[in-house]
Amino acid sequence: MPDISLTTVVLLCLAALAAGWIDAVVGGGGLLLLPVLLLGLPAHTPAAHALGTNKAVAIVGTSGAAVTYARRTRVDVRLAVRIGIAALAGSSAGAFLAAGMSTDMLKPLIMVVLLGVAAFVILRPAFGTAPATGPATRRQVLAAIGLAGLGIGFYDGLIGPGTGTFLVLTLTAVLHLDLVTASATAKIVNCCTNAGALAMFAWQGAVLWQLAALMAVFNLVGGTLGAHTALKKGSGFVRVVLLTVVFALVANIAYEQWLA
Numbered sequence: 001m002p003d004i005s006l007t008t009v010v011l012l013c014l015a016a017l018a019a020g021w022i023d024a025v026v027g028g029g030g031l032l033l034l035p036v037l038l039l040g041l042p043a044h045t046p047a048a049h050a051l052g053t054n055k056a057v058a059i060v061g062t063s064g065a066a067v068t069y070a071r072r073t074r075v076d077v078r079l080a081v082r083i084g085i086a087a088l089a090g091s092s093a094g095a096f097l098a099a100g101m102s103t104d105m106l107k108p109l110i111m112v113v114l115l116g117v118a119a120f121v122i123l124r125p126a127f128g129t130a131p132a133t134g135p136a137t138r139r140q141v142l143a144a145i146g147l148a149g150l151g152i153g154f155y156d157g158l159i160g161p162g163t164g165t166f167l168v169l170t171l172t173a174v175l176h177l178d179l180v181t182a183s184a185t186a187k188i189v190n191c192c193t194n195a196g197a198l199a200m201f202a203w204q205g206a207v208l209w210q211l212a213a214l215m216a217v218f219n220l221v222g223g224t225l226g227a228h229t230a231l232k233k234g235s236g237f238v239r240v241v242l243l244t245v246v247f248a249l250v251a252n253i254a255y256e257q258w259l260a
Contacts, residue, residue: 008040009214016215020061020222024068025230026179026238027164027186028245029061030054031252033219041208049208052201056212059194061223062187068227069184079141080185083171084192086149087156091193094157095200111253114162117169118246121239136175144174148189156193162249164190168242179238180230187227 015036023029037050069075136144148170156163167186171177177185201207230238 003042004040009211012036012040012211013215013218016057016061017218017222019058020065020219020224021226021229022222022241022245023058023061023164023190024065024183024187024223024226026183026242026245027166027168027190028162028249029164029219030058031162031245031248033057035252046206048201048204048206052198052204052206053208053212053215055194055198055201056207056209057215057219059191059198060216061219062190062194063223064220065223065227066184066187066191068224069187069231072227072231073181073184075181075184075188076136077188079136079144080188081192082141083145083149083185084189086145087153087189087193088196090150090153090155091157091196094154095197097158108257111250111257114246114250114253118243118250121169121243121246140175144171147174153193157197162245163193165242165245165249179235179242183230183238184227 015033019029019033021029022032034050034054037054038047041050070077148167152163152166152170155166164186167189168179168182171182171185172179175182175185198207
């Protein structure tokens with residue numbers, strides 16, 4: 001356990017609770033949790049320890065949300081796992097390349113893509129509100145594995161922020177899912193990618209296990225509550241949260257690119 005004050009521990013736990021809720025509803029909980037960890041841990045703490053601890057916390061909340069969704073809504077677990085395995089491979093490749101290149105040049109492009117996504121969701125009020133009319137076709141499955149699995153998995157390993165949100169949007173567009181079912185499927189995919197990343201960080205000794213265990217309890221509660229909220233409120237509510245997270249992600253990237 002790092003040498004941090006009780007007040008900081010409490011704030012970290014509350015951040016884990018809020019991040020779990022956000023992540024379960026529409027993804028993007030890391031936008032809150034990772035910066036708080038970077039600020040809350042002692043100045044001498046390596047950044048890798050914040051990243052590893054973040055993954056150890058997030059995987060618990062994501063797993064809790066995934067179980068809640070699986071029990072309460074119809075999720076094609078087999079398809080989600082297939083996409084998750086592809087995402088695991090993609091994230092490994094992205095992480096391998098990330099060590100040797102600067103991602104700063106990609107951030108403005110990501111901002112443009114996100115703003116385009118926001119405009120699309122705003123101009124298409126029906127996006128993600130209608131349930132799938134039938135099982136996914138072979139072409140849709142392959143597209144989901146390629147885009148949501150390999151593509152977004154690669155992005156997760158290379159850059160990371162907003163991966164859950166990108167997963168929800170891609171699964172909704174490619175598989176024609178409603179936003180609630182897409183969120184549920186994204187949680188299973190996230191479990192796969194988080195497990196791979198956590199294994200790597202643990203192997204490197206970059207996880208603060210005692211702090212992670214404490215925060216994970218709050219993240220699990222937040223994730224479970226978030227899944228229940230999304231299931232209760234429906235796709236319209238998820239759509240509002242989705243737009244909020246997209247604009248928050250744009251603001252975060254803009255700040256890091258030009259103001260930090």
